[in-house]
Amino acid sequence: MAILKLLINLGLIFTVMAIPTNKDSSNDSVQKVDEDSNNNSAINYRLPDNVVPIHYNIKLMPHIEENNFVFIGESNVNITIRHVTQNLSLHALELIINKTVISLFDNNGTVYTLATHNYDNITQILVLNFNNKLLPGNYTLKMRYVGILHKDLKGFFISSYTNEKGNNMWLAATYFEPTYARRAFPCWDEPALKATFDISIKHHRNYTALSNMPIREQSKDYNEDGMIWTHFDTTPIISTYLVAFVLVADYVRVPTKDETINIWCRSKLVPDTKFAQEVVQKSKRLLTEYTNSIYKVPKMDLVALPQFISGAMNNWGLITFLERKLTYNENLDTVFTKLEVAGTIIHGMAHQWIGNIVTPLWWSHLWLSEGFSSFFEIYIFNEIFEDWRITEYFVVNIQREILYSDIGMLMNPITLEVNTLEEIESLFSGSIYRKAPAILRMLQHIITNEIFQSGLIKYLHTHQFNSATSDDLWNALQAVLDKSDAPYNTYKLKEIMDTWIKQSDYPVVHVTRNSDNNKIIITQEHFLQNENKNISDNKWWIPLTFVTQTNPDFSNTLPTHWLKPQDQYITIDGIDPNDWIIVNIQQMGYYRVNYDSSNWQKIMNYLQSDNYTKIHPLNRAQIIDDAFFFMILGEHDIMMFLNLIDYLSEEIDFIPWYSIFQVLRFSEDILKVPENEFLKSRMLEILDGFIKNIGYEEDPTDDELTKLQRTETLKWACTLGHSECKRMATIELNKHFADPKTYKVSPDLKEWMYCNGLMEAKAFTWNKI
16 A cells, blocks of 8 residues: 555556466556465476567666655566567566556567566566567567565665664665566566666665666756666676665765775775775786686676675675675684685675676576686685685685585585576575585696686686586586697596586595505495485596605696596506505595505504604695594594594694594584593593694784684683683683783684683673673
């Protein structure tokens, strides 16, 4: 009723009537678009291929008024009809469309009359039926409609915050991925159905309007006081889910030196955007160099929103962020927050050069956008801050963690045929954001970074402003590989990579030494939990790299052998019987490695010698994590694992230690069982040596990894009951409250100090708190 009153007040007469699902509604003058949750995978959610959009001219008039958050929209869409038809199918959701003003006309000015229309609540497809046949050619479809400014942070939504003066402020923004553009305007809402867009927004002059492109012009609306139109330049060819617009009232613009990139935020957050500016500018330079491509739109805005459905939405030219993912205050925020902010920004920047220029042909290939951006999040981060060792941190933190989840067919494969809206949404998961970058890192090591880079450039150049499939990527990389002098035995990348992107889970590589002839026998197994043993017998093309005690060269990660799906096993000759062998140099492959007991013993003995640092830190971490994994499966006894990690009392590198922190996360409940007290005691002994090395207080010269290392070490030491660790937390807390100006608390140590210090705090400290 509020909407109807608004329309009458504006002089527009609408009759509101919901359209019955899947029935002709020729007598209805308005269509109400609703969402139905009862999706059925047998239903075809795809639009027919007889119509493609060419250009949208969208005019929006949002009414940001309490209890009446609606918007009026008008769209003129230039379309091409490919085959003779009498109907047009497109998407719409929760829009009230005025049937009486829908018009379709061709280039000759011939107007085609709408006869009937019907709407499917499940597929969200609106079908417009016309009296006459529509011959192949170019047409323009005009529509007017009303929508709701939602508060669920999807589609075209409304949000609020309290500003520095204590006033409640409203803002409007968009979040269209994957299927919410249809909430803002009727459209062909599939990633491959791209078009150019002219966006115009009418708003109060106190608001600033932003969209994908720069402002072309602004003009007053002389019929209404204080209202203006903001018209934006035409976008490049773009998918609907990457279209975006934002309306903010009291935000501040923080430009870079060349003013091509702007950060928009509340005024009090301006000082906290300094780090973001550094990351944005360096990312822009490095992505331009890597892709050999200039930025495709003339500006970029990064907007910090107090409320948002995700960390960021990487619209072309207008990236929207949750505030805490774009701002960093070194006096208040932890190193982990700093890592998150940098990673989120770089991920969004990578989309601007890769994922937005070539989008997936269909959502099944989402990883080409999100997986690649996640890969470059790590790669570019490592280039910007080399001393942070982000690639190694990714391997021990993200890649090793996902190996605990990607088992027993519990995760989707990277590519998956999807149809329903729920299936599309399910793709935005660890398979895409965690596993896909690990697989791309493996591919980069298989074919070398030079070929990987050249192949990606070829892929982007061939498909720019278009859509692609996984095979298009493999074809581009294969073309470059075939012309190179890299030794690769003429394998086909598609055959290799399909085993990694189309299958769930990962292989376990078993390494066994034949005592009779000293040959190393290597086999693969699809790791499945016992109850799932009969589900699948997946096999992979596994790139093998290895080093030995006699030749501990961990620098060359090019595969020397392949374990193919059809191979029962392969053998490696010529290794000294007294040598250990370590497979999967620098954990370049996405798999686990299990050795026979003799080789595990040789590795253990070597780690406990002064030469342990000759094993690469990533492989020391791998050895710890794989040994723990196979121990909890019952393939090794607990004493073997404890003897293996004894060497950590001498370890000073953060990367192997992070494997122990991962172990503690997964075994925290196990350590609480009284029968496992000896395991807890051994862990405490190992942590004790490391605490003595790293200390309880930060040093001004500490780098980010050292700070992170100390935080994790103290957290786990106190969690396991390390008495000195808890005592020091109490001392530090008491000192701080006795003289807070002198004894300031590092953001990274605040949680450790408060959580543990309070357990034995004095009354004075409690009262202060």
